[in-house]
Amino acid sequence: MTALLAADPVTGLASMLSQPFVRNALVGGTAIAALSGLVGYFVVLRGQVFAGDALSHVAYAGALAALAAGIDLRFGLFAATIGVGLLLGLLGGRGTADDVVIGTTFAWVLGLGVLFLALYTASGSTDNGVANVNVLFGSIFGISTAAATTAAWIAAGLIAVLLLIARPLLFASVDPTVAAARGVPVRLLGPLFLAILGATVGEASQAVGALLVFGLLAAPAAAAQRLTADPWRALGLAVALAVLAMWAGVALAYAAPALPPSFTIVGLAAAEFAAATLYRGLLRPLPT
Amino acid sequence: MSEQLPDAGPPAEVLELAGVTVRAGGRVIFSDVSLRVRPGEFVAVLGPNGVGKSTLLKAVLGLLPIADGRIRVLGAEPGRHNSRIGYLPQRRAFDPATRIRGVDVVRMGWDGDRWGVALPGRLGGRAGRQARDRVHEVIALVGAEGYATRPIGQLSGGEQQRLLIAQALIRRPDLLVLDEPLDSLDVTNQAAVSALVQTVCRSHGVAVLLVAHDVNPILPYLDQVIYLAHGGAVMGPPEQVITSDTLSMLYGTAVDVLRDRTGRLVVVGQPDSHAEHRS
Numbered sequence: 001m002t003a004l005l006a007a008d009p010v011t012g013l014a015s016m017l018s019q020p021f022v023r024n025a026l027v028g029g030t031a032i033a034a035l036s037g038l039v040g041y042f043v044v045l046r047g048q049v050f051a052g053d054a055l056s057h058v059a060y061a062g063a064l065a066a067l068a069a070g071i072d073l074r075f076g077l078f079a080a081t082i083g084v085g086l087l088l089g090l091l092g093g094r095g096t097a098d099d100v101v102i103g104t105t106f107a108w109v110l111g112l113g114v115l116f117l118a119l120y121t122a123s124g125s126t127d128n129g130v131a132n133v134n135v136l137f138g139s140i141f142g143i144s145t146a147a148a149t150t151a152a153w154i155a156a157g158l159i160a161v162l163l164l165i166a167r168p169l170l171f172a173s174v175d176p177t178v179a180a181a182r183g184v185p186v187r188l189l190g191p192l193f194l195a196i197l198g199a200t201v202g203e204a205s206q207a208v209g210a211l212l213v214f215g216l217l218a219a220p221a222a223a224a225q226r227l228t229a230d231p232w233r234a235l236g237l238a239v240a241l242a243v244l245a246m247w248a249g250v251a252l253a254y255a256a257p258a259l260p261p262s263f264t265i266v267g268l269a270a271a272e273f274a275a276a277t278l279y280r281g282l283l284r285p286l287p288t
Numbered sequence: 289m290s291e292q293l294p295d296a297g298p299p300a301e302v303l304e305l306a307g308v309t310v311r312a313g314g315r316v317i318f319s320d321v322s323l324r325v326r327p328g329e330f331v332a333v334l335g336p337n338g339v340g341k342s343t344l345l346k347a348v349l350g351l352l353p354i355a356d357g358r359i360r361v362l363g364a365e366p367g368r369h370n371s372r373i374g375y376l377p378q379r380r381a382f383d384p385a386t387r388i389r390g391v392d393v394v395r396m397g398w399d400g401d402r403w404g405v406a407l408p409g410r411l412g413g414r415a416g417r418q419a420r421d422r423v424h425e426v427i428a429l430v431g432a433e434g435y436a437t438r439p440i441g442q443l444s445g446g447e448q449q450r451l452l453i454a455q456a457l458i459r460r461p462d463l464l465v466l467d468e469p470l471d472s473l474d475v476t477n478q479a480a481v482s483a484l485v486q487t488v489c490r491s492h493g494v495a496v497l498l499v500a501h502d503v504n505p506i507l508p509y510l511d512q513v514i515y516l517a518h519g520g521a522v523m524g525p526p527e528q529v530i531t532s533d534t535l536s537m538l539y540g541t542a543v544d545v546l547r548d549r550t551g552r553l554v555v556v557g558q559p560d561s562h563a564e565h566r567s
Contacts, residue, residue, distance in 0.1 A: 034405050045387070163405055171400035172541040174388055177377040178455070181370055182401045225387040232408045234387070 016254050023141045025261065028148035029154035029246045032207045033216060037242030038162055039200040040221030041235050042193060046173045049218055051088055051194065054106040055201040058084045060210040061113035062202075063135045067128070068120040071136070074150075077202045084109075085198025089191025138209030138262040140250065151206055158199055169193060170231055207246075208262040215266030216242060223269075223276035245269040300363055302327050302463050303348065304494040308357035310343055313489040317343050320357070323514050327462065328493040330486065332500050334530075335516035336558040341499040342378055344516065345465050348497070349375060362462055363563050371401075374456030378467040378499070381448055386441035390432065390451040393440050395423050397455035426454040430484060434525070446477030457488060464488065466498040470505055478505040485509075503530065504552045517559075530555070 016022050043052050044263035062080020063073045121128045134142065143151070162169075171179040172186045178187045204213045224234045249265030256264075301339045303325040310317045317340035325331050333341050346352040347359060350367020362369040374397070386390040398419050399406065407416060430450040435443055440451065456464055463468055466485065470478045486509040489496045500506060503513065507526060514523040515530070517538045522529050529535075530553055544556045 134540075164403055166403055166405045167400055171396045174382075174386065174393060174399075175396060175455075177379070178375055178397070179400065181351060181373075181375045181377075182397075183370060184401045229387045229389045229392075229437075230408065231388055231392050232406055235405075 009106050012255075016251065017199075019254075020145070021141050021143075022250065022254055024143050024148040025250050028143050028151040029140055029207050029250060030243055030264075031152035031159075032203045033220075033242040033246035035155040035159050035162075035200055035237045036204050036213075036216045037220050037224075037239035038159060038235060039197055040217040040219075040242070041164075041224065041231075042169060042173060043197060043239045044218060044221045045170075045231075047195075048194070048197070049129040049214070050102065052197055052201065052217055053104055053214055054088075054109075055081050055085060055198050056205065056210045056213045057106045057110045058115070058198075059201050059205045059213070060135055061109050061116065063205070063210070064113045064116035064120060066261070067131055067135075068116040068123070073131070074147075074202070074206070077205060078199060081198035081202040082195050083196040083198070085201075086191050088196035092116055134209070135205065135265070136209050136211050137260070138205070138207055138212060140207045140261045141253070143206065147206070151203055154199070155203055158196055158203070162196060164185055164188060165192070166235070212262050212266045215269045216245070216278075219266075219269035220245060223273040226273075226276040226280045238263075241272050242269065245272060301325060301360070302329075302362060303497065304358075304360040305348075306358045308347065308359060309355045310340060310347055310352065311355040312343070314520065316355075318516055318518055319520065321514075321516065322357075322522065323523050325463070325495050325497060325512075326491065327495055327513045330489045330496045330498070330506075332498050332503060332506055332510050332513045332526075333516060334500060334503055336514055339516045339518060339543065341516055342467050344468050345375075345497065345499060348465060349373065366419055371459060372462045374453075374459070374461035374464045374494075376449075376452050376464075376466045376469055378471070380445075381445055381472070382441045382491050384441040388441075389438050390436040390443065390447075391423055391427065391535060394427060394436070394455045394458060395419060397458040398422060399480050422458055426458045427451070429488070430454045438518065444477075445472050446474070449473060449477070449481055453481070453484065453488075457494075460492075461494060464494050464496045464498075466496065468501055471501055475505075482506045482509065494559050495501075507553065 001276050043049055058080045059077055062076040064076070065080070066073045066076025069076070072203055121132075132261035167190050168179065170186045171182075172189050176186050200217065201213050204216050208216055221238040223241055224237035227237060228234050245265055245268040247263050250261055252264040252268070253259050293342050301324050301376060303323070305321055305323045307322045309319040310447050315347070317432065321344065323331075335341055343352060346360055347354050348366055349370060359366045362372055373385060395406070406412065412419070427433055432447065432450045432454060436451065440448060448462050453469070456466070464485070469485070473481060482505040485496055485498065485506070488494055489509070498506065503526070510526050512523060513529050514521050515528045515535060515538055522534055522540070524540050530545055532543060532545045534553065535545060535558070541559065542557055545552045546556060548554065
């Protein structure tokens with residue numbers, strides 16, 4: 001509790017950054033947050049928050065399936081989220097599918113996760129319960145240097161792909177018919193974006209856990225959209241707010257060890273959203 | 289391109305359909321439709337509901353295959369020159385929650401199909417400045433300066449429609465394809481948007497193909513109308529086509545064209561009786 005709140009904040013910061021687990025958290029976390037902000041902007045714009053939420057259930061089931069099979073958890077995580085993301089996109093999952101069908105399907109998927117959990121705990125050691133909690137709620141302070149570096153590289157690659165398709169994706173999201181007439185491959189971009197969303201859910205699950213992914217994905221992006229209606233500024237702002245929540249959340253959790261980092265990160269992202277909504281609603285109503 | 293006067297434009301037709309038949313789901317939507325649109329002409333596509341007016345536009349854009357006949361658009365196959373066509377699809381209004389400004393929607397018509405990102409402000413360089421200038425130009429042309437920087441979801445139907453017409457015009461198209469642009473507008477806005485399309489058509493030499501549910505707001509401006517029926521189509525000047533005799537022959541049933549005291553045309557007895565009651 002004292003390290004950051006010491007009389008000399010520079011010393012406190014230096015001592016925090018000298019901890020390898022903090023450095024790993026910041027390396028992996030920054031890249032994951034930037035990716036989440038960017039992807040989150042399009043999720044909110046395209047009205048696919050529900051699809052993203054559903055993918056976090058899939059992330060849990062996928063990770064637990066991999067654990068039960070005795071392979072690296074991330075294989076199951078990414079295979080499940082990317083695969084289901086693609087599937088949703090190919091089935092035309094732009095929020096058009098029946099809510100009841102989606103809800104039922106994903107409750108079933110979460111049920112599968114519980115089954116894999118039972119198989120896994122029956123066969124494994126006492127650490128298994130911890131692994132389960134980590135998948136659900138994240139463990140950014142427990143991430144290894146190798147895992148942090150891998151997560152950062154994957155995030156960098158996904159950001160590059162997303163920036164490459166950003167303009168046509170924006171066009172296709174706002175005005176799909178005209179975009180298609182102008183030669184934008186709308187039918188390709190939909191599934192591609194959901195696959196990227198799936199991979200992002202897989203990434204963010206490692207940082208804040210499958211259950212809290214949406215705090216990092218939707219809250220900063222929704223806050224950014226409340227603050228500006230200029231899409232490119234909003235994209236930049238969403239990234240900045242997500243990264244800010246990540247850094248401040250890591251610092252706060254380090255300073256106050258009683259607070260889990262997933263709570264501080266997602267809590268700060270939600271606070272950003274609440275602040276942006278208040279600012280828009282009370283202080284600066286939309287320009288007319 | 290658009291600066292050319294109609295008589296200085298290329299002599300060839302902007303659009304030519306010969307004996308076109310479109311099928312969808314095993315059903316014939318329309319058959320044997322022929323039409324010609326010359327540069328700078330204002331042409332309305334009319335007909336009852338379900339006769340395939342929107343389908344005709346999609347075929348012109350190359351978004352739908354045709355079963356028979358031939359379509360040439362700007363001297364090539366449909367879909368080849370879509371960047372020289374401004375398209376306004378039939379639509380409901382934007383979701384009120386859409387947090388994108390009108391200027392951004394207009395800008396998408398300029399370079400929204402290009403890969404990568406648009407750098408904001410000065411970072412965009414000369415191309416960015418050029419794009420912004422052109423965006424301001426078309427926004428001024430449609431008279432939308434007052435609300436172009438507000439989120440488009442919060443604008444009225446008429447305001448949204450003007451911005452979308454600006455989007456369709458931004459690349460200086462040779463052909464404007466408008467699908468029911470007057471639908472869901474009040475009478476004042478119908479007149480204003482009709483006059484705007486007429487201005488663009490006349491002063492910039494852009495050919496216009498406009499699907500209308502009610503011909504009256506655009507009637508004074510039209511060079512030609514095409515009346516669609518399942519079995520074919522009639523094309524010609526409005527005073528020759530919108531008559532009891534012509535339409536009765538086209539639809540094979542008694543159709544009456546009445547004119548009220550203000551000169552408005554009312555078509556009674558078309559095969560789809562719901563057409564006149566649609567909201």
